[in-house]
Amino acid sequence: MSTDANTGRGLLGLVCGNTPEARGRVLDLLRCASPAALVLSVSVHADEAGRYPFVQRLAMGGEGRRRASFGEALCQGATGDPAVIIRQDLDTIARAATRPHVVLALPENVDAAPFLAALWRTPLGRTPLSHHYDLAPTAVGVDPGRLLNDLRCVHRAAHVFGHHPHAASLTVAEAAARQLEAAQVMVLRGGPGQGDGRREGCRALLGHLNPSAVVHIDTEDGDGPALTALTRSDSRWGTAEPVDRLDVVAPVVRRRGVDHGVASVLWRSRRPLHPERLAESLPRVMPSVVRSRGHLWMATRPRTIISWRSAGRHLELHEAGGWLEDGDTAAWRAASPQRRTLASWYWDDYYGERRNEIVFTGADLDADRLRAALDAAVLADGELALGIESWTRLPDPLLGYPAPGPEG
Structure with a gap:
């Protein structure tokens, strides 16, 4: 589970997707590129009474003996602030393993950028996560058909978790756009029935919505080495602290030119x-x-x-x-x-x-x-x-x- 030998820290990456299948495909590719990576799959369930949500975690992959030392604790549910619970999990993993590579697989109802900012925040008297981990790129799997539908959907609400322990209400379109803007790598799925024209149009849209991200067009016979960037820290992803990336006055990067209209x-x-x-x-x-x-x-x-x-x-x-x-x-x-x-x-x-x-x-x-x-x-x-x-x-x-x- 070791990462770059030039650092004494482990590696922490986030993976999400606009469908479970798109997220799962990114995880498959990542685990091909980094077989020793520990995937911590997270689900967050809101409490209808407005209390703290229920957070379920499941640890998969990694090195068996080391995972066994903390796996049972991570496979239990807990009620509370999702960022606090996951931060405690990451502390547990860092104490049990040397330079672990941990991948957080987040559900659709977690707003990745503010969640990462909350996760990275250091509580009083605690060791910063940055002492144990470098940040890997955030990867988002994208299903083209779902993308176009979601970006048009303003009549339904999506309840997402981010900065705070309670869910915020966004339109489905806003939640979809934020997920894409949180990415440093986007994996655009291919498959039967999806013509090159439609997929290329989606690729062009992704390139304009998030010009700083790398867009990888996936095919069913794609392999892990194409996403080796996800297995290492890169200074391009770490130029600002997670909370600084949310500053509303930060300049929005614009892609020049016209691509597929x-x-x-x-x-x-x-x-x-x-x-x-x-x-x-x-x-x-x-x-x-x-x-x-x-x-x-x-x-x-x-x-x-x-x-x-x-x-x-x-x-x-x-x-x-x-x-x-x-x-x-x-x-x-x-x-x-x-x-x-x-x-x-x-x-x-x-x-x-x-x-x-x-x-x-x-x-x-x-x-x-x-x-x-x-x-x-x-x-x-x-x-x-x-x-x-x-x-x-x-x-x-x-x-x-x-x-x-x-x-x-």
């Missing part, structure tokens, strides 16, 4: 948005968009970052913390190194790091029309000159009027 459009502006005009622009902006995400500088909430996420025909705007302010030493220290660097890069003497930045992905997007519609929604020179107190009194059909406080 799929394109991504980046819109940026250093002026605050007029919420009423933004609402009026949405029918011109959103019709062909499959996925969009980013952050806004809204005139009515000048001190608050507004996160923007859409999947399918569902758009969500949420308050997501505050902008960094000159002289707020505590906030600057709490921010990630990447956030501090970006703030310094975009800093304006009067408005600080405030800006709008959204990436839109879809088929046959009209980039000029989309950008023009959003450019028309920012404050004009005269409105900008009226100042913050005037902005907060603008009509806001999207977020409503802010609660009384420092912003008005």
Whole structure:
């Protein structure tokens, strides 16, 4: 179960999929590439009364004698915070094995990126997981037919576990998009009845939804060595801590060009948005968009970052913390190194790091029309000159009027 001989730590990877079969195929390929890997299969069952969920684990593979020393404990169910339970399991494995390679097989109702951030967080008085493990790439198995259906599904809710011990409600489309965006490697399944054109179209869409990930097209006669990247730590996957990757102000990477009709459009502006005009622009902006995400500088909430996420025909705007302010030493220290660097890069003497930045992905997007519609929604020179107190009194059909406080 050993990993890279250059480190004294083990290796921890996450595997999930948009169907059980897609996830299972990634596990098969990974175990071919790393036969000694220990797979810890996880299931999380919500409690209808709102109490802590029930977490079941099953250990498979690995070296038999070492697995026997902790396998019985891992095959028992437990009630509690899933991240806390799995963290304790990983501690147990690290004490029993030398440089173990552990693969967490996560179910569809676990939001991989925030779950990993919660898992990687060090409780007071405990040894960090980073002392025992390096992170391997997160791998996601993708069934093409299910992918396209899920990205259109906004009328059903998916209850997923991530940051917190209780499930959050997302649309099926949002949950599907987040799963893809958490990946560093995506394995696109092939099979009977799936023509090359459809699969290539899905590959193009995956490449735009997550340009940083490697997309591997799988076939039934594929072999493990094609995914040897999953069996070792790589600095490309570890440039930011798991929690830092969730920062809403982190730049969204955009893939350039058009691939099988799929394109991504980046819109940026250093002026605050007029919420009423933004609402009026949405029918011109959103019709062909499959996925969009980013952050806004809204005139009515000048001190608050507004996160923007859409999947399918569902758009969500949420308050997501505050902008960094000159002289707020505590906030600057709490921010990630990447956030501090970006703030310094975009800093304006009067408005600080405030800006709008959204990436839109879809088929046959009209980039000029989309950008023009959003450019028309920012404050004009005269409105900008009226100042913050005037902005907060603008009509806001999207977020409503802010609660009384420092912003008005």
